[in-house]
Amino acid sequence: MGFQIKIKSEIGKLRAVLLKRPGKEIENITPATMHDLLFDDIPYLSEAQKEHDRFAEILRQNGTKVLYLDNLITEVLKNRNVKSNFISQMITNSGFTDGTTAIFLKEYFSNLRPNDLVEKLMTGLRKEEVGGKLKNLRGFPEIDTDPFVMAPMPNLYFTRDLASVIGQGASVSNMTFKVRKRETIFLEYILAKHPLFSEHAIPYWHRRDDKTQLEGGDILVLNNHVLAVGISQRTSVEAIEALADVLFKNKSGYDTIIALKIPKSHAMMHLDTVFTMVNYDQFTVYPDIMREYRKMDIWTLRSSTKGIKYRKYTDLQEVLKDVLGLSEIDLIYTGNGDAVAAPREQWNDGSNTLTIAPGEVVTYDRNYVSNELLRQHGIKVHEMPSSELSRGRGGPRCMSMPLQREELSQEN
Numbered sequence: 001m002g003f004q005i006k007i008k009s010e011i012g013k014l015r016a017v018l019l020k021r022p023g024k025e026i027e028n029i030t031p032a033t034m035h036d037l038l039f040d041d042i043p044y045l046s047e048a049q050k051e052h053d054r055f056a057e058i059l060r061q062n063g064t065k066v067l068y069l070d071n072l073i074t075e076v077l078k079n080r081n082v083k084s085n086f087i088s089q090m091i092t093n094s095g096f097t098d099g100t101t102a103i104f105l106k107e108y109f110s111n112l113r114p115n116d117l118v119e120k121l122m123t124g125l126r127k128e129e130v131g132g133k134l135k136n137l138r139g140f141p142e143i144d145t146d147p148f149v150m151a152p153m154p155n156l157y158f159t160r161d162l163a164s165v166i167g168q169g170a171s172v173s174n175m176t177f178k179v180r181k182r183e184t185i186f187l188e189y190i191l192a193k194h195p196l197f198s199e200h201a202i203p204y205w206h207r208r209d210d211k212t213q214l215e216g217g218d219i220l221v222l223n224n225h226v227l228a229v230g231i232s233q234r235t236s237v238e239a240i241e242a243l244a245d246v247l248f249k250n251k252s253g254y255d256t257i258i259a260l261k262i263p264k265s266h267a268m269m270h271l272d273t274v275f276t277m278v279n280y281d282q283f284t285v286y287p288d289i290m291r292e293y294r295k296m297d298i299w300t301l302r303s304s305t306k307g308i309k310y311r312k313y314t315d316l317q318e319v320l321k322d323v324l325g326l327s328e329i330d331l332i333y334t335g336n337g338d339a340v341a342a343p344r345e346q347w348n349d350g351s352n353t354l355t356i357a358p359g360e361v362v363t364y365d366r367n368y369v370s371n372e373l374l375r376q377h378g379i380k381v382h383e384m385p386s387s388e389l390s391r392g393r394g395g396p397r398c399m400s401m402p403l404q405r406e407e408l409s410q411e412n
């Protein structure tokens, strides 16, 4: 029943994807915490779930196998030893390295069935749920203003950021912000222990405890040997160097990285919020990332016998042509580059397309200017509802982690 993870492009027909349906963790966002939790508003959960279910349905209708993160981790945790190690890791990573709270939490979580354990960890653990039983200072409600002993993980529905499949290997992220750091533990256990994946040994290009900071939203697998990686709020230049080193020295198939510097801001936290690939020679791009016509800071890192070779570019179109060996590149601007529509639609992830086959994408319906433009450029657009999910600052690409795509017959 095992299958091999394999991603050799951004656009090959999407065969299998990992999603997380938003759950009760969303209801544990408050005005006081939303900023730290990386939200700009509090989504209405039941609508967000309906929107997400429609997303999954569009994917299934188009031949994609949809796997859910919570189901997979629940299956993994049926093994008692694995469950015990997993609980310890979650507790340590929640800041309880030792002492009576850690001991209490270990026992508390060990007594939960795998599905309840998963739900509780994702939703967060309230003081009042354990207060009476937690017989130390932490158990007193007055000890601080935080209602949680363990914080919720509302960003889990952005599965993209937790890991990326590159070729036939995986890069598990080291998340920038504390509130997202524990999310990757789920991924690490799923990839290492779930029977679906454990049949084929997975090479790792990056791991969650690697020192360098890297998130999946910054990685685009352009073809079978070229990656684009954002130098961003979430991915450091050191991480890109380390990734290049591992990919180039191992049999990854990857010999070229395009590193693109993007603004370090919340609206553009990852490369995929401003740049995605939708066809062999077509890309969406948010024009404001360019200083002037097509200009930005871009470097290529190429594998050579003397180590990594660097080249600086300033023209996005030129670097894409060079590296992909194409004579023309079609850049499709978010909001048609309009002074108002472009930033408005970028804010709601108008550039964050999930490509499900060459020239075929899933987008948010609210970005109607960008969607219309994509259609004018010959792209087939499947629109999904987006009032609530968009409040988390992520679109269809952020909400999906591709596990397997069909290889392209005509590799560029």
Ligand SMILES: NC(=[NH2+])NCCC[C@H](N)C(=O)O
Residues within 6 Å of the ligand: 037, 038, 039, 155, 158, 160, 161, 180, 216, 217, 218, 269, 270, 272, 273, 392, 393, 394, 395, 397, 398
């Ligand atoms: N791949 C992406 N663009 N993901 C969007 C993540 C949004 C999330 N609220 C965060 O700030 O982390």
